[in-house]
Amino acid sequence: MKNFSILFLICLSLTVQAQTAINDRQQTLLGQGRINLGVSTGFGYAGYIGNSYHVAPRVQYFLKDGWSVALDARYDANDGSQTKFWGGGLSTRYYFVRGQRVALFAQAGAMYGRTKYYTDYASPSPQQFGSPQYANTLQTHAGLGIHYRLGKRWSLEGLAERMLTNSGRPALDASQWRTSIGINFRIK
Numbered sequence: 614m615k616n617f618s619i620l621f622l623i624c625l626s627l628t629v630q631a632q633t634a635i636n637d638r639q640q641t642l643l644g645q646g647r648i649n650l651g652v653s654t655g656f657g658y659a660g661y662i663g664n665s666y667h668v669a670p671r672v673q674y675f676l677k678d679g680w681s682v683a684l685d686a687r688y689d690a691n692d693g694s695q696t697k698f699w700g701g702g703l704s705t706r707y708y709f710v711r712g713q714r715v716a717l718f719a720q721a722g723a724m725y726g727r728t729k730y731y732t733d734y735a736s737p738s739p740q741q742f743g744s745p746q747y748a749n750t751l752q753t754h755a756g757l758g759i760h761y762r763l764g765k766r767w768s769l770e771g772l773a774e775r776m777l778t779n780s781g782r783p784a785l786d787a788s789q790w791r792t793s794i795g796i797n798f799r800i801k
Contacts, residue, residue, distance in 0.1 A: 642768055642799055643681075643708050643716060643760075649673040653772065653795025665691045667791065671704075679708040679716075687724055687752075698750065700726015708760065716760040720772065724752040753777040756791075766799040 642649070650672055657665035666689070673683040682705050689698040704722025728750045731743060756774025763769060772793045 642762055642766075642797075643675060643679050643711060645675050645678050646801070647675045647799055648801040649681075649768075649797045649799050651770070651795050651797035653770065653793040655772070655791050655793025657789075657791040664693065665689055665791065667793070669793065669795075673706070673797070679711060681706045681708075683722075685722060685724065687726070694731065696728065696730040698726055698728045698752070700724045700750070700752070702726075702752070704754075706758075714762045716762075718758050718760060719756070720758060720774065721755040722753070724754075726750060726752070751778060760797075768797045768799075770795045770797060 650670075652668070652670045654668050655666070657667070667687055669685055669687045671683045671685045673681045675681045682703060684701070685704050686701045687698070690696075702722055702724030704720055706718045706720045708716045708718045710717040726749070728748050729745050730748070731745055754774045754776050756772050758770055758772035758774075761769045772795070774791050774793075776789050776791065
């Protein structure tokens with residue numbers, strides 16, 4: 614038994630490799646100095662208020678390997694309350710797991726923009742809405758996502774995020790949780 618154990622340990626030491634801190638293939642997309650262009654589209658469910666849909670283009674710059682900042686834009690629309698938001702802001706991401714093709718990330722950000730909403734949005738018919746109200750709004754959000762590398766320059770991503778702002782306006786409070794899927798292209 615002793616000889617078998619020694620033989621097993623020798624074979625194991627010859628075949629096992631130490632973990633590398635950085636995967637070279639993911640470095641082509643997530644490395645310091647990289648610039649990615651991306652767009653995502655998503656959905657949020659809000660029960661009786663209606664569903665929320667959004668489109669969010671972004672330019673992402675990697676300050677360090679696995680850590681980026683982005684300039685974001687967003688357009689939201691809610692089909693139940695007929696509210697809309699359009700704005701821009703900044704976000705940051707940290708890719709805490711980076712595999713050969715898959716990476717996991719955490720994201721946080723803030724957006725400033727304009728909200729169009731109706732004070733009588735609970736009306737059953739959109740034709741009965743009064744005149745629209747407009748307000749400048751700050752949205753904050755945080756979430757977790759997954760990044761899948763398709764090739765040297767292309768990647769897909771999925772994100773689940775929670776809107777942290779509670780403004781009392783239906784455009785923001787309708788869908789606190791959102792999911793999205795997006796595509797990215799590395800330009801540098």
